Amino acid sequence: MTRITLGSAVLRGTVATALMASLMSTSALGAPPVDLSKWSPEYVRSIAGTQDFDTAADCAKVTPLDYKGRLTFWYQGVFEGDPDLLRQYYKEFFETFRKTYPNIQLEEQALTYNDLLDKFRTALLGNAAPMAVRLQILGGTEFASKGYLEPLKPEDVGYSTDDFWPGAMKAVTWEDVTYGIPTNNETMAFIWNADIFKRAGLDPDKPPATWDDVVKYSKQIHDKLGIAGYGLVARKNAGNTPYRFMPQLWAYGGGVFDEATANPTYKEVELNSPQSKAALQASYDMYVRDKSVPVSALTNQQADNQPLFLAGQLGMMISHPSDYDVMLDLQKKATGTDKDKAQTVIDNMRYGLIPTGPDGKRAVVFGGSNIHILKPEYVEGGKVDEPAAKAIICMWTSPEWSLKMAYAGSNPGNLNGFKTKWMKERLDNIEFLDVTTSMLPYGIPFPALPQSPEIMNIIVPDMLQNALTGAMTVDEAADDAAEKVKDLMGGL
């Protein structure tokens, strides 16, 4: 398998790191465990495996290991699009927790990304929430702003705020108070099938440099081979949609607000700016004009693109490094000639940086998840076992487990995770990890606003669907979405 040459991309990444460092800097940044200004795949390799951590001993300082209590806990768990490897680590985590804290009665419940918010909101209305919850990065400010969460900072479970990505800390901060701790943070990468590229007359080792190239390549693949070029995703109420469209929107210079700038104010709505419309136009061109993407994009999630890619019916997509493992898992389930076909696709799977916009801007969603403790009045039974909650939070956000729980597809929320021996092992085992590590400097967090879940899960996908179905023109769809955001922000 050919590894892509990162060369110039890494160089640009280093330059962009300076931008990221300013983007993510906080005044609290004293002596960070890793030097973000030096961020590159080489730097990550240099620090991997340089420090040992004893999770049980560290967490014993927060909650004694013989502590007796009870904890209800909901978390965004693994779903059909995740690799089996991740399932194993989740299983191992809860087994280890029970062994480490044998006297804590843990009642955990896994929910999928798309179901968690709805269920959690409903539970809160009935004062039936769990004591602790691990939410997607979008959810933190919504629940913090409404007063459902207890203040919680890394120091409360034995870590330092400097141990975490400053950008991730913004997502758990509301009106200068911290309400949670990041568990994992991620940036995705661009994936393509070199064999399809070759057969379509494209350079198999050269990904599209810009989003305009993505549109061109997608058309060329479709016209030459009759298959889908790019794996567009535009389903509503699915996290996959903003994670794939926002990088495109930002690369063109657009945005919902000014979230892609160094010091966002979230004052002006920019969804209908010429740059945002250009990004929407690119999706329109692929879906409507060229018909070069899956027709099912409007009802698809990334989990639907994965089998298409493995079947050699899709040329390019945006996803995690974990998709490589997912492909291996799916290939194991294939039979007969399908197995060989799948192997050919896996052998030709390439990862690269997400393309830039016309002005050279490269962007990716700085995603992830956070863990929180609820206020007692919103919890079933009206009581929160805080030591028990802190015990599980300490373990999950430890260097060891924040890395293991993000092993295949993400990055540890706790930056010390990069120094562990498991990171070193991971760099050897997980293909293409370097690429997503290189994308971290381009990461842009979603706006840290309570309205963000609605904007990202409903308004942005609606805009895409309105344009792609012809229900509205590109201009109308962008204007309509901008108006909806203004209305939303006009409330309290």
Added chain:
Amino acid sequence: MTIVTGKAEARRRLQPGRSGVLRKIWEHRADYAYVLPAIAVMLIVIAYPIYYTIELSFFKTPPGLQLRDKIFIGFDNYTTILASRVFWKVTWNTLIWTLGSTFISFVLGFAAALALHRDFIGRGVLRAILIVPWVISAVAASYIWRWIYHSDFGIIGAVLVGLGLADRPPNFIDSVSTVLPSLIVVNIWREFPFAMIMMMAGLQTVPEQLLSAAKVDGASAWQRFWHVTFPHLRNVSTVTILLLAVANFNSFIIPWIMTGGGPSNASHIWITHIYELAFGRQLWGVASAYSVLLFLILMTLGYFYVRALSGNERKEGTA
């Protein structure tokens, strides 16, 4: 002349007015005592949510505030709904969905019931097979149909392309013009067995001697159906149609799982829209106002349902 004893007079005095509702209640006081626990439970689990929904429909619930901090805005939610373009689109979708699903399910179910009413070899097996769509989980059925309809690698598309009948798979659920009819087909597939069972039960009540007499009198098959069978089925038909209509008006699983109301709201019906407003956008007040309107419509249908049932009972009572 009637002799009134002291005891009887005392009982008479204890009773409320001789006419009116109170007297009837008094006469049936034991019956009411028996159903009191059930009424109490209903008040808690039905009446209170209805009251709370109505109350909530007069409040604004901004995304940055908790529900308890809601702001009173009078009838604004109702005027917002009625002025909204989406409301009319969703209402139109709901009407098409409800009428289309109800009418076609009924007709197909009735036809199947007539066919299965006759005795033939394998009738029992066929009955069992036709009931399958109704008994399997709506969630499972929705996921299966999503794959059947899939616009890129669905079974229908593969068959059509394989047989050379189409160049590319038809777009069933990713197009604003085809998504609703495609979902209605799934709903009919799931519902017509219910209509079939109801009508089969109704057919059992048609007196065999009347049909025989009509036959002796020279009535054709169509005349026997139209003048003997159909009039006997009028009440069961009314009840079946009303039950189907209420179920379809309230239908959630199929459209939500298959399309989530999309693309571009083309398959949003009232109930899915209410869900999205409440749980996706947290517009609890607007969603409650929608729910109140939906409640009124369903109560109207419920009134006709009860009237149809009462009509049935009255006829049976006088027969």
